[in-house]
Amino acid sequence: MSERSERTNEATSDERVHRIEGHITRAAFPLPDVTWPLTAEFWAGATRNELMIPVCDTCGRYRWYPKTECLSCDGEPYTWTPVSGRGTLFSWVVVTHPFLPQFADLVPFVPALVALEEDPSVRVPTRMVDCDPGSLTFDMPVTVTFREISFTGVDGSVTAPLFVPA
Amino acid sequence: MAIDPGEWGNAADFDDVNGQVAICGVGDSDMSKASGRTTQEIVGQAVERALADAGLEPTDVDGLMYVGMPEQFDVAAFHEHFGTSHDIWESRKGGGMTGAATAPYFAAEALREGKATFVLNTFGVAWATQRGEMTGGPGESHAQDLFKQNLEIPLGWFPQPVYFATIARRHMHDFGTTEEQLGAIAVAFRRHANLNPEAVMRDKPLSLEQYLASPKFVDPFRKEDCCLISDGGGAYIMTTPERAADRPKAPAIVAGVGLGNAYTGTHWAQQPAFTSTPAVFSAPAAFAMAGITPDDVDLYTCYDPFTIVTLMQIEDSGFCEKGAGGEFVAGDTLHFDSGKLPTNTHGGMLSHAYVLGISHVVEVVRQLRGEAVNQVPDCEIGVYGGYTGPQCSTIVLRRAS
Numbered sequence: 001m002s003e004r005s006e007r008t009n010e011a012t013s014d015e016r017v018h019r020i021e022g023h024i025t026r027a028a029f030p031l032p033d034v035t036w037p038l039t040a041e042f043w044a045g046a047t048r049n050e051l052m053i054p055v056c057d058t059c060g061r062y063r064w065y066p067k068t069e070c071l072s073c074d075g076e077p078y079t080w081t082p083v084s085g086r087g088t089l090f091s092w093v094v095v096t097h098p099f100l101p102q103f104a105d106l107v108p109f110v111p112a113l114v115a116l117e118e119d120p121s122v123r124v125p126t127r128m129v130d131c132d133p134g135s136l137t138f139d140m141p142v143t144v145t146f147r148e149i150s151f152t153g154v155d156g157s158v159t160a161p162l163f164v165p166a
Numbered sequence: 167m168a169i170d171p172g173e174w175g176n177a178a179d180f181d182d183v184n185g186q187v188a189i190c191g192v193g194d195s196d197m198s199k200a201s202g203r204t205t206q207e208i209v210g211q212a213v214e215r216a217l218a219d220a221g222l223e224p225t226d227v228d229g230l231m232y233v234g235m236p237e238q239f240d241v242a243a244f245h246e247h248f249g250t251s252h253d254i255w256e257s258r259k260g261g262g263m264t265g266a267a268t269a270p271y272f273a274a275e276a277l278r279e280g281k282a283t284f285v286l287n288t289f290g291v292a293w294a295t296q297r298g299e300m301t302g303g304p305g306e307s308h309a310q311d312l313f314k315q316n317l318e319i320p321l322g323w324f325p326q327p328v329y330f331a332t333i334a335r336r337h338m339h340d341f342g343t344t345e346e347q348l349g350a351i352a353v354a355f356r357r358h359a360n361l362n363p364e365a366v367m368r369d370k371p372l373s374l375e376q377y378l379a380s381p382k383f384v385d386p387f388r389k390e391d392c393c394l395i396s397d398g399g400g401a402y403i404m405t406t407p408e409r410a411a412d413r414p415k416a417p418a419i420v421a422g423v424g425l426g427n428a429y430t431g432t433h434w435a436q437q438p439a440f441t442s443t444p445a446v447f448s449a450p451a452a453f454a455m456a457g458i459t460p461d462d463v464d465l466y467t468c469y470d471p472f473t474i475v476t477l478m479q480i481e482d483s484g485f486c487e488k489g490a491g492g493e494f495v496a497g498d499t500l501h502f503d504s505g506k507l508p509t510n511t512h513g514g515m516l517s518h519a520y521v522l523g524i525s526h527v528v529e530v531v532r533q534l535r536g537e538a539v540n541q542v543p544d545c546e547i548g549v550y551g552g553y554t555g556p557q558c559s560t561i562v563l564r565r566a567s
Contacts, residue, residue: 092335095385
């Protein structure tokens with residue numbers, strides 16, 4: 001906490017945010033960079049059909065996002081751990097406008113946040129699939145499904161954890 | 167549902183600067199869609215107008231504040247624009263967004279220590295002109311965040327309209343907020359813009375019926391829930407209240423400043439208090455410094471990228487109970503001439519121009535002077551709430567007595 005309070009007089013916030021910037025030079029964008037060390041295990045898990053979330057070695061809480069420093073205890077080491085893939089639908093939207101040209105073939109789609117069964121404070125950004133958006137309700141049970149995702153004009157695909165109504 | 171505030175953010179530990187700084191001149195540029203102008207041309211125009219408003223010459227400005235974004239009006243740009251070469255103290259703790267509220271806090275120190283006597287704060291964008299060349303428009307800075315690139319964007323959770331529509335939907339669930347209530351915000355600000363010849367949307371009326379008939383492009387949002395993309399900028403000049411008393415226009419006195427932080431930054435998906443803003447931290451701090459309560463506020467302006475962000479800041483600043491914002495903003499509450507809390511009386515970013523809050527402060531000063539286009543009767547205390555997501559700021563300005 002002391003380190004945290006020392007930072008509060010800063011007029012800029014990026015330090016507290018643990019923001020890591022990289023210019024978008026990858027031809028595969030918006031596919032993930034599955035080699036980026038901080039999230040590589042998330043995507044490797046998806047190819048094995050496992051939803052992987054890191055646990056802080058110091059305080060035992062989920063470290064989500066997998067930042068290098070725990071927001072709860074400031075500890076650093078963490079361990080990627082498989083979770084059940086069950087959760088509840090925290091919130092969602094129905095996108096009919098492609099905000100990126102690469103989303104052109106995706107619309108309409110349903111970006112969503114899923115609260116994990118193991119710890120509902122962990123919210124996984126995902127897409128709801130195999131469902132009528134009009135049938136979705138708050139906090140309904142949902143379960144992970146692993147699908148290949150691809151984008152307009154972008155070569156290749158990546159296995160990603162999407163969700164369906166349970 | 168109740169989240170301990172200490173779990174997700176805090177307030178900056180600011181010294182009391184009540185009564186130490188006055189704003190003695192304001193100006194904004196022409197506001198427009200794509201203009202072909204550069205950011206520095208835009209801000210230069212705003213600065214010329216602020217100097218004229220304050221009755222000052224360029225050589226009187228010996229302090230300059232802006233924010234560390236590309237193409238801002240730094241000392242080199244100032245000298246190039248005005249053909250001057252004198253020494254100028256400079257700070258990047260200003261500009262728009264949250265900085266438009268906190269610049270006076272940091273200027274207070276410079277004024278106290280004699281580093282400067284007249285401190286100019288500016289901000290401007292040419293995003294409407296630049297839009298065609300940008301990857302994903304204003305989403306670009308978010309797209310450069312590698313956590314977003316690798317955990318959000320591949321799933322389609324991007325960019326800002328998607329983030330805030332997701333928050334709006336949860337707010338609707340948690341508190342019963344309705345589309346009509348969000349629409350009341352858009353309609354109020356559009357009405358203000360229709361009455362403001364400087365507003366980009368001056369010729370575009372919007373009724374609640376028209377709002378509801380507009381298609382939802384990121385359900386639950388319509389385009390009317392989202393701010394404009396504009397070319398424009400603004401400037402204001404700070405000094406001590408003593409020096410301000412010698413300027414031609416009535417000064418606005420800085421009575422309170424607060425800054426709040428959210429530990430999860432722009433990773434909104436992970437913010438424990440999902441339907442709150444760090445105004446929870448900044449507003450009480452600023453009001454305490456000023457010795458006022460929310461009931462004392464005659465005019466509110468707030469950074470309004472989306473209708474829901476306005477609504478949440480109204481709640482989080484204490485103008486109503488958390489969750490009651492929808493009911494609060496319904497009807498004419500936010501209107502300049504009949505409302506309980508006149509808000510964004512120039513039209514805001516939703517309908518005046520997307521200049522990231524700098525014009526909100528200009529508007530507060532004009533209201534306190536009694537020279538606003540949509541003048542709030544007997545306006546003595548005005549507040550601006552700045553927002554970036556990771557932070558909220560709050561400034562209380564009062565009419566000089």
